[in-house]
Amino acid sequence: MAVTGLLLALVSIVVAQWWHGGSLSVLADGPALLIVFGGTLGAALIQTPWRQCKVAFQALLSIWKRPNWPFNEQASRLLHWSHQARQEGFLVLESRLEHHSLDDFTRQGLQWVVDGTEPLALEQLLDNQLDALEEEKELEARFFEAMGGYSPTIGIIGAVLGLIQAMSNLDDPAQLGAGIAVAFVATLYGVGLANLFLLPVANRLRANYRLQLRYHELTAVGLLAIARGDSSLMVSRQLGQYQGPF
Numbered sequence: 001m002a003v004t005g006l007l008l009a010l011v012s013i014v015v016a017q018w019w020h021g022g023s024l025s026v027l028a029d030g031p032a033l034l035i036v037f038g039g040t041l042g043a044a045l046i047q048t049p050w051r052q053c054k055v056a057f058q059a060l061l062s063i064w065k066r067p068n069w070p071f072n073e074q075a076s077r078l079l080h081w082s083h084q085a086r087q088e089g090f091l092v093l094e095s096r097l098e099h100h101s102l103d104d105f106t107r108q109g110l111q112w113v114v115d116g117t118e119p120l121a122l123e124q125l126l127d128n129q130l131d132a133l134e135e136e137k138e139l140e141a142r143f144f145e146a147m148g149g150y151s152p153t154i155g156i157i158g159a160v161l162g163l164i165q166a167m168s169n170l171d172d173p174a175q176l177g178a179g180i181a182v183a184f185v186a187t188l189y190g191v192g193l194a195n196l197f198l199l200p201v202a203n204r205l206r207a208n209y210r211l212q213l214r215y216h217e218l219t220a221v222g223l224l225a226i227a228r229g230d231s232s233l234m235v236s237r238q239l240g241q242y243q244g245p246f
Contacts (some may be wrong), residue, residue: 032186035158036151036193043150048143055136056143063204069215074106075239078222081110082235085226090114093226105129105216109223119227126220130213137209141202148198155190159183218242 045053084092094114097107108129112122162183218239225235 029185032182036189039154040151044147056140059140067208082226106219141205144198145202148194151194152190155187158186
């Protein structure tokens with residue numbers, strides 16, 4: 001859906017320009033593109049460490065596919081582990097640590113359970129893991145949000161540069177027109193980049209990581225229930241708060 005939304009927005013602008021009889025070539029301006037994209041990226045790089053920028057751009061790939069966090073499957077797995085632990089003890093779960101389908105959060109939490117970590121200490125460890133994950137993911141979203149804030153302003157800078165060029169060529173109508181075109185197109189690029197791509201990307205990343213956090217919260221609740229030795233019925237009720245029947 002992310003690709004569809006972006007294409008719909010771009011096609012709407014192009015069709016509207018064509019519908020009013022405007023030239024589509026006017027929308028393609030190299031200098032304006034360089035000013036807005038280069039300036040926006042440069043401003044974001046100034047405020048953000050390179051490692052964080054790299055992680056943010058890697059996260060950008062995730063918005064083009066739907067997140068797949070198997071809530072029902074995880075809840076069933078935790079319920080099964082709870083039953084096994086009550087019947088045979090925590091050590092029986094050690095063999096589950098190598099299961100290929102486990103994510104890092106689940107594997108680490110299960111390791112703490114197998115090691116016999118006290119429930120209160122386990123809860124603190126899991127909460128710390130969730131807090132660290134939320135902070136890391138929020139930084140990714142803020143990077144694109146920051147770019148969305150800079151982009152319109154950089155577009156205005158491009159507009160000013162275009163008008164300066166226009167004013168310096170008042171005696172040459174061809175150059176005058178080119179300068180004015182850069183001015184308006186740079187503004188369009190700045191506002192469009194922010195509102196059609198950068199800010200939606202930031203919000204999409206937030207939606208994705210909130211779903212991930214909810215999945216890990218489900219896991220944490222299940223692991224804590226196992227560590228406490230809660231009954232299967234109690235575990236089922238607790239897990240049911242995070243997703244539908246399983």
